[in-house]
Amino acid sequence: MTAQxxxxxxxxxxxxxxxxxxxxxxxxxxTQMTINGxxxxxxxxxxxxxxxxxxxxxxxxxxxxxxxIFLDSEAETRVRGNALAGTLDDYELSFEDGARxxxxxxxxxxxxxxxxxxxxxxxxxxxxxGPVTPSGAPS
Numbered sequence: 090m091t092a093q094x095x096x097x098x099x100x101x102x103x104x105x106x107x108x109x110x111x112x113x114x115x116x117x118x119x120t121q122m123t124i125n126g127x128x129x130x131x132x133x134x135x136x137x138x139x140x141x142x143x144x145x146x147x148x149x150x151x152x153x154x155x156x157x158i159f160l161d162s163e164a165e166t167r168v169r170g171n172a173l174a175g176t177l178d179d180y181e182l183s184f185e186d187g188a189r190x191x192x193x194x195x196x197x198x199x200x201x202x203x204x205x206x207x208x209x210x211x212x213x214x215x216x217x218x219g220p221v222t223p224s225g226a227p228s
Contacts, residue, residue, distance in 0.1 A: 093185040100155050102164050102171075103179030111181045112164040117157035122182055122190070125150045151192065151221045153182065156212035159201065168213065172196035177218050183225075192221030 098120045103109030127147035132140050159165065171178045175195070182190045194215040203209040 097183075097185030099183045100153065101181040101183060102167050103181070104167075105178070109179045111179070112162075112167075114155065114164045114168060115157075115162040116160040116165070117155050119157070120155045120182070121153065123152045125152060151190070151194075151217040153180070153194065153215040154213065156210065159209040159211050165211075168196060169199065172199040172213070180215060187225050188223060189225045190221050190223050193218045 100114045100117060100120050101111035102114055103111055126149045129143040129146035130140060131143045167178070170176070177193045177195050180192065180194045194217050196213060197216045198212070198214040200212045201209060202211070
C-alpha cells in the first residue's frame with residue numbers, strides 16, 4: 090500500500106437531487122473520518138474466559154469532522170443551511186486512490202471563528218444516518 094496525500098481526502102455535499110451531484114466543501118484544511126461499531130458481547134460459560142463478539146450485530150456509524158477557511162462557496166452555504174435546519178443531506182468522502190464513501194449525514198456541529206485581521210475559519214462535525222457505502226474502490 091502506498092502513502093496518500095491528505096490534500097486529496099475531500100468532503101463533498103450533494104446538490105439535493107435524487108441522484109446527487111457532489112461539490113467539494115471548499116477551503117478545508119483537515120478532514121477526519123471515524124467508523125464506529127457497537128459490539129454485541131455473547132461471552133458465555135463455555136468461552137474459556139475469552140470474550141466473544143457477535144459478527145454483524147450492533148450499531149454502526151460514521152463520524153466526520155473537518156475544519157478550514159471560510160470561502161463562502163455554494164457548498165459551504167448548503168452545509169450551513171443544513172446545520173440551521175437540522176436537515177439530513179447526501180455527503181461523499183473521496184480519497185486520492187479514487188475510492189469514495191457516500192451516505193446521508195446530519196450536521197452535528199458547525200463552529201465559526203475569526204481573529205482581527207485574520208481569516209474566518211470554521212469546524213464541522215457530521216454524523217451518519219443510515220448506511221454509508223463505499224464505491225469506486227481501486228482495482
